[in-house]
Amino acid sequence: MTELHENHGQLTVNAAGRSWTLERPADLESLWQSMDENDPEAEEHIPYWVELWPATLALCGWLARQDLAGRRCLDLGCGLGLSALVAANLGAQVVGMDYEHGALYFAARNTRINSVPSPLWVRMDWNNPGFAPASFERIWGGDIFYEQRFFEPLENLLLRSLAPGGRVWFGDPERTVSSTVWSRFSRRGWRVRNQGQEVVPFEQARMTVNVWELFRPQ
Template identity: 90%
Template sequence: MTEISEPHGQLTVTAAGRSWTLERPADLESLWQSMDEDDPEAEEHIPYWVELWPATLALCGWLARQELAGRRCLDLGCGLGLSALVAANLGARVVGMDYEQGALHFAARNARINSVPSPLWVRMDWNKPGLAPACFDRIWGGDIFYEQRFFEPLENLLLCSLAPGGKVWFGDPERTVSSTVWSRFSRRGWRVRNQSREVVPFDQARMTVNVWELSRPLAI
């Protein structure tokens, strides 16, 4: 899979066997520089969502190899929407969830641009999720354990929202901050498997990404 940056806030990427055009307002560096440094909440709204991260690209390849048609799916931190669009294109019933309204705006635009049946885009904080119990067959997210404080709320969300027999997939680069996450899930009774390891080109470099699969604990 190859990512190509283009002018005017647009990306073209090949993933899951087809080409995608993704609009965004600007790149991360430009938006970051325009943020108000005196805003006490600025750190909570760093626009990471405008980038297409290697973990998302690896996840898209993994999703393309799964049976998703008709399944109820949740994309955690959907960003520009690519992995949600890949799943929707495969016939899944997808909810794309993000904390940033700007991300959802562009994700919806990208669904229209790529002629994909639009997922349901939902603005929600995973610290305070408003999801029905056991409502998703598949849940995934790309590169979302970049802070250790996210572990507890995300596990609580999974325990509530994953249906019996459901699976969770996390695309995760080999970062120090997330290296202990998988053993932590395992100690809490989750079945954890490393299903894929892929080297993804990114920003004139290469990043190793693992796709981890979690299934519901034997006892909760």
């Protein structure tokens, strides 16, 4: 069960068996309103990373039940860093990847605040990833299929970066836009399993999140 509270710019969340404190500059609505509406690239830089999304919280619970000690792991779209920090606390060798400088800055701050071994924080565009082939035994991301155009570059990254026998985990809320993603992966030769649901409190409501596992047959 996860619980989330905010106080003076800090989020406190109970996840994966311990309490975490996460700093952020402001909430999504405040940062969004401060963006330059005339910036042609504004849509590519909407600060979704400042929120702690229910899919990430569900993923943290899943990660806590896995054997990650010593495994090479990649957190796609790491945001404030929580799921990468959970994995690092479990002994994983983690790379936290995000496209936004702000996300990586606060992820690094949150590493120090929570006194866990630091992941390697990397600024990278998943459309042009720079990882060596078969780099990671475990790859995950929370709520990252919120636009259909992300499917092709993300699958290409997985095909290149996942080690033989590796596993991919996605926390995904029940959104219309991502509802066909899992059958699409299946048609392309992936083994796809729904590993269960968690109902996570979010704002003044509750959101149902599925945890999906993907792997390539040997």
